[in-house]
Amino acid sequence: MRQLQCDDVLGAMAEMTDFRLNDFLPYLLNNAAEVTSRTFSASYRKKFGMTRAQWRIMAHLGQGGALTATEICARGHLEKSKVSRAVSGLEEGGLLRRMTSSSDRRAELLSLTESGRKVHAILAAQAQEFQQEMEARLGPERARHLAQLLDELAQAEAD
Amino acid sequence: MRQLQCDDVLGAMAEMTDFRLNDFLPYLLNNAAEVTSRTFSASYRKKFGMTRAQWRIMAHLGQGGALTATEICARGHLEKSKVSRAVSGLEEGGLLRRMTSSSDRRAELLSLTESGRKVHAILAAQAQEFQQEMEARLGPERARHLAQLLDELAQAEAD
DNA sequence: CTGCAACTGTCGCATATGCAACAACCACTT
DNA sequence: AAGTGGTTGTTGCATATGCGACAGTTGCAG
Structure with a gap:
C-alpha cells in the first residue's frame, strides 16, 4: 500500500529529471551578468546616456588603435546591426570618427576623437573602481579564477 | 630625442588609465553569459518558440509548486513587466495556469498545467545535457567553483 | 575581362524591452 | 469608516533588439 503510493509519487516524479535550476550554469551566468551589469551600467548611463553596446565599443576603441566594425x-x-547603430550614436555624439579603409572600401576604420578619448578616460576610471570593488568582495585569487573560467567559456562556445 | 618621443607617448597614454578590458569582470560575465545562452537557447527556441524569460519561468515553476509573479x-x-508578458504567452500556449490567491486578491498563483509539466520535462532534459557538456569542458571541480562564484555575485549585488 | 560567391555595413520590420503610470487591492492608522 | 502609504500585476510608449534583405565592394575562377 505504502509501497504503491511511493511508486505513484515516483511515477509522477519521473517526468521530472533531477534538474536543479540553481546549479544550472547558463542560468547562474545570466543572473550574475545581469545583476552586475545593471549596477555598473548605471554609472555611465546616467552620466553619458550611453548604451551598454556603446560602452563596449568605447572600451574596445580605447584599448588601442582603429578597429573595423566587424572586428568589434x-x-x-x-x-x-547592434554595432552599426551604436556607432552611429557615438558618431553623432562626436566621440568617434569613421574613416573608410584605403585597402577595402567596404570597411570603415573606427577610432576615438579627442573628446572620445577624454570620455574613455572617465569610463575606464569608473570601470577600474568597479572592478576593484568586485575583486575586494571575491578576493583577488578567486577573481582571477573567475576571469579565467569566463574567458574559457566565451572562447569555447564561440563560433 | 628618443627619450622625448617616449615622454610624448607616455603623456598621451597618461590620459588612459591602465584599464584592461579583457580582465574586466562585468565584460567577461556578459560575454560568457551571452555566448552560452545564445547556444543553449537555440535548443528550446526552435522547438517551442520560447523566450528566454519564458524558459526561466517554466524552470522556476517546474522546480516546485505554485509561485507568484513577484516571487519569480x-x-x-x-x-x-517582462514576467507579466512572458506569463501571458505561456498561458496562451496552455503551459501555465493562473489562480488568484485566496489570501491576497492582487496576487496570482502560477503553476504548470499538465502539458506544461510535459514540456518542462523536455526542457529539463535538454538543460541537463547542456550542463553536462559544460561541466565536461571545464572539469567538475572548476564548474562547481564557477557556480559558487556566480551565485555569490548574484546575491551580493542584489538589492 | 566577366561572372560569381563572399563579405561589409545599413536599413526596415516585427518583436522585445525598460520605465513610468495605472487600477485594484491590502494593511494600518486615526 | 475613511484615509494613507505601499503592494500586485497590466499596459502605453518610446526605445532597443534580432533577423533578413539590401547595395556596394572585393577577390577569385574561368
Whole structure:
C-alpha cells in the first residue's frame, strides 16, 4: 500500500529529471551578468546616456588603435546591426570618427576623437573602481579564477 | 630625442588609465553569459518558440509548486513587466495556469498545467545535457567553483 | 575581362524591452 | 469608516533588439 503510493509519487516524479535550476550554469551566468551589469551600467548611463553596446565599443576603441566594425563584432560577440547603430550614436555624439579603409572600401576604420578619448578616460576610471570593488568582495585569487573560467567559456562556445 | 618621443607617448597614454578590458569582470560575465545562452537557447527556441524569460519561468515553476509573479521576479532578477508578458504567452500556449490567491486578491498563483509539466520535462532534459557538456569542458571541480562564484555575485549585488 | 560567391555595413520590420503610470487591492492608522 | 502609504500585476510608449534583405565592394575562377 505504502509501497504503491511511493511508486505513484515516483511515477509522477519521473517526468521530472533531477534538474536543479540553481546549479544550472547558463542560468547562474545570466543572473550574475545581469545583476552586475545593471549596477555598473548605471554609472555611465546616467552620466553619458550611453548604451551598454556603446560602452563596449568605447572600451574596445580605447584599448588601442582603429578597429573595423566587424572586428568589434567578433571581439564583443555583438550583432553587426547592434554595432552599426551604436556607432552611429557615438558618431553623432562626436566621440568617434569613421574613416573608410584605403585597402577595402567596404570597411570603415573606427577610432576615438579627442573628446572620445577624454570620455574613455572617465569610463575606464569608473570601470577600474568597479572592478576593484568586485575583486575586494571575491578576493583577488578567486577573481582571477573567475576571469579565467569566463574567458574559457566565451572562447569555447564561440563560433 | 628618443627619450622625448617616449615622454610624448607616455603623456598621451597618461590620459588612459591602465584599464584592461579583457580582465574586466562585468565584460567577461556578459560575454560568457551571452555566448552560452545564445547556444543553449537555440535548443528550446526552435522547438517551442520560447523566450528566454519564458524558459526561466517554466524552470522556476517546474522546480516546485505554485509561485507568484513577484516571487519569480525576485528569484530570477527579472522585471515585472517582462514576467507579466512572458506569463501571458505561456498561458496562451496552455503551459501555465493562473489562480488568484485566496489570501491576497492582487496576487496570482502560477503553476504548470499538465502539458506544461510535459514540456518542462523536455526542457529539463535538454538543460541537463547542456550542463553536462559544460561541466565536461571545464572539469567538475572548476564548474562547481564557477557556480559558487556566480551565485555569490548574484546575491551580493542584489538589492 | 566577366561572372560569381563572399563579405561589409545599413536599413526596415516585427518583436522585445525598460520605465513610468495605472487600477485594484491590502494593511494600518486615526 | 475613511484615509494613507505601499503592494500586485497590466499596459502605453518610446526605445532597443534580432533577423533578413539590401547595395556596394572585393577577390577569385574561368
